[in-house]
Amino acid sequence: MAATPPQELIQLAYVSKRYFKDGRTRVQIAEEMGLSRFKVARLIQKALDTGVVKIQIEVPGPIDVDLSLELQEKFQLRTALVVVTAVDTDEQIRSALGQVTADLLSETVREDEVVGLSAGRTLIEMSQQIHAVAHCDVVQLTGVADPLRERGMMAVNRFSALSGGELYSLPAPLVATDDDAAAVMRRQPAMQRTLKRMSAVTKAVVTIGSWPHGSLLHDSLVPSGEAAALIAQGVVAEIGTTLLSAGGKIIDTLDNRTIGMTAAELQAVPEVIAVGGGQHKLSAVRAVLASQLPSTLVTDAATARALLRS
Amino acid sequence: MAATPPQELIQLAYVSKRYFKDGRTRVQIAEEMGLSRFKVARLIQKALDTGVVKIQIEVPGPIDVDLSLELQEKFQLRTALVVVTAVDTDEQIRSALGQVTADLLSETVREDEVVGLSAGRTLIEMSQQIHAVAHCDVVQLTGVADPLRERGMMAVNRFSALSGGELYSLPAPLVATDDDAAAVMRRQPAMQRTLKRMSAVTKAVVTIGSWPHGSLLHDSLVPSGEAAALIAQGVVAEIGTTLLSAGGKIIDTLDNRTIGMTAAELQAVPEVIAVGGGQHKLSAVRAVLASQLPSTLVTDAATARALLRS
DNA sequence: TTTCTGTTCGCTCATATGAGCACGACACGC
DNA sequence: GCGTGTCGTGCTCATATGAGCGAACAGAAA
Numbered sequence: 060m061a062a063t064p065p066q067e068l069i070q071l072a073y074v075s076k077r078y079f080k081d082g083r084t085r086v087q088i089a090e091e092m093g094l095s096r097f098k099v100a101r102l103i104q105k106a107l108d109t110g111v112v113k114i115q116i117e118v119p120g121p122i123d124v125d126l127s128l129e130l131q132e133k134f135q136l137r138t139a140l141v142v143v144t145a146v147d148t149d150e151q152i153r154s155a156l157g158q159v160t161a162d163l164l165s166e167t168v169r170e171d172e173v174v175g176l177s178a179g180r181t182l183i184e185m186s187q188q189i190h191a192v193a194h195c196d197v198v199q200l201t202g203v204a205d206p207l208r209e210r211g212m213m214a215v216n217r218f219s220a221l222s223g224g225e226l227y228s229l230p231a232p233l234v235a236t237d238d239d240a241a242a243v244m245r246r247q248p249a250m251q252r253t254l255k256r257m258s259a260v261t262k263a264v265v266t267i268g269s270w271p272h273g274s275l276l277h278d279s280l281v282p283s284g285e286a287a288a289l290i291a292q293g294v295v296a297e298i299g300t301t302l303l304s305a306g307g308k309i310i311d312t313l314d315n316r317t318i319g320m321t322a323a324e325l326q327a328v329p330e331v332i333a334v335g336g337g338q339h340k341l342s343a344v345r346a347v348l349a350s351q352l353p354s355t356l357v358t359d360a361a362t363a364r365a366l367l368r369s
Numbered sequence: 370m371a372a373t374p375p376q377e378l379i380q381l382a383y384v385s386k387r388y389f390k391d392g393r394t395r396v397q398i399a400e401e402m403g404l405s406r407f408k409v410a411r412l413i414q415k416a417l418d419t420g421v422v423k424i425q426i427e428v429p430g431p432i433d434v435d436l437s438l439e440l441q442e443k444f445q446l447r448t449a450l451v452v453v454t455a456v457d458t459d460e461q462i463r464s465a466l467g468q469v470t471a472d473l474l475s476e477t478v479r480e481d482e483v484v485g486l487s488a489g490r491t492l493i494e495m496s497q498q499i500h501a502v503a504h505c506d507v508v509q510l511t512g513v514a515d516p517l518r519e520r521g522m523m524a525v526n527r528f529s530a531l532s533g534g535e536l537y538s539l540p541a542p543l544v545a546t547d548d549d550a551a552a553v554m555r556r557q558p559a560m561q562r563t564l565k566r567m568s569a570v571t572k573a574v575v576t577i578g579s580w581p582h583g584s585l586l587h588d589s590l591v592p593s594g595e596a597a598a599l600i601a602q603g604v605v606a607e608i609g610t611t612l613l614s615a616g617g618k619i620i621d622t623l624d625n626r627t628i629g630m631t632a633a634e635l636q637a638v639p640e641v642i643a644v645g646g647g648q649h650k651l652s653a654v655r656a657v658l659a660s661q662l663p664s665t666l667v668t669d670a671a672t673a674r675a676l677l678r679s
Numbered sequence: 680t681t682t683c684t685g686t687t688c689g690c691t692c693a694t695a696t697g698a699g700c701a702c703g704a705c706a707c708g709c
Numbered sequence: 710g711c712g713t714g715t716c717g718t719g720c721t722c723a724t725a726t727g728a729g730c731g732a733a734c735a736g737a738a739a
Contacts, residue, residue, distance in 0.1 A: 069434055118421055122378055128379070692729100
């Protein structure tokens, strides 16, 4: 095909500018230039076809829209958010996921919702990045993992302070030494208040833990040597206090000893936002998606691509 | 203003993609997404406003559209073509001007027009670059300048060969030694045929000569020592065989001795394309524009910018 | 020449679109 | 409690737009 000659290029460019930049209608441009509106329409079409006018869609910020939409489609999610990071260290990824989750919550939390937060480093990150959120109650969904120590309740504390609503905290370990200990703790009035509130949660934000590496629950069990048995049972992931097999099946072995929202309660939450990504979390994220528990996923680009390949 | 949150960004990007890339109508998108068409319209508007959708207009090839349009506007030209060159040597500029002029003529010359060409290096360049043109007669508008020697008639010869029409050549010097010599030459039948055809020219392509440096006519007069007197009379430019003052006034001192299209005939041509640019031609181009003779100008970016500044 | 074919143009008419308006939700101040 | 301003929303209706059509023309083939 022949190159478009210069005089016509000028005309294409001029018409395009009037139309796209200046927002005139085709009719106005036609009158102005003494052409028929059809001619103008064809010029605009030609400008589009020949590449004189380029339309690019690009979101500001660290979201990869294409990946997000593909994930959303493939896994039947209400929303998927794929975060792009400059470097792929776990540190960076966690920070970026936290930022995006913070924005997501600022955006979606409505007045007087009941927001549930699990404990985890990514959500601590989130709580540091969030700057505004509607007035809402905050429910701590899981007990505090030993490795986090005093930082364990940071996320709910900060978030609740910001939201100005009621805080339902869970001052207890993530997992108790045995069933009885768990039962005792659950009976404490402070606990009861929070546990009862679980069923009112409208939006749960849970981090994805990867077994065996990258799970706070796993790490809490290692000292007592119990982790191996669960791995043998096929646990590859946790979401909140719920353990999952590679196929996304719920593994309830530990349920009586964990303190936090139950799998059944989680399933009843209208909006479950699962957050997780990074090098070694791929199969955990896959399991979580297979479980159908989350309606929204926040993850990183590398993980997203790997999920789409499989 | 707050940054647009991620979930909304996804929506903006998705709607934009459907609309701009996939060409769906707003109504279709609205149905597909379960929104009102007004909502979709507002999302698209927001995408435009926030810069999620960027529309850039950029012509392929060496034309600067903005400068061209500004020139066109400022000097009331039918068309202005501003050529962008990688390097600003006269050599490069001449080649680029030739190329663009070639494309321009390929585009605009209609069947059975009568095209007039002046002699000059830029038009020789043009004749080498042009590959197709409608069938038309070609009239040589000026005699041959001594410095060009045998290349003087190259442009008309090549152009005419390509067009397949009649060639009206002017095998004579650009300027004769005196009025009588000019009259004698003009009376030759071959000349008469061409000179009579001048009034039929529908499209004249003339190069802009700059006095004192960059003019074939000037250089032809230097040996006989006559150039100085004309410069003293204020000649700063020539277009074809017509001399111009800085204000664009026609200086007719030499008219009886030059062989070629007269100023009056040039004024009568419906479309006069003036071609010229390069370092030292600025004031000549300015004079030519002031003369109101050309309806189209082909020049380089540096000259265009200088013209717009003044 | 005639005929065929492809291109460009401007038309009609159904549909899409924009401007402006009215309504309801909500937050704020008295 | 009650205005009152500001949103976000979807409406109406006049206008802009796209799809598809036939006329006009040019170049190629017969």
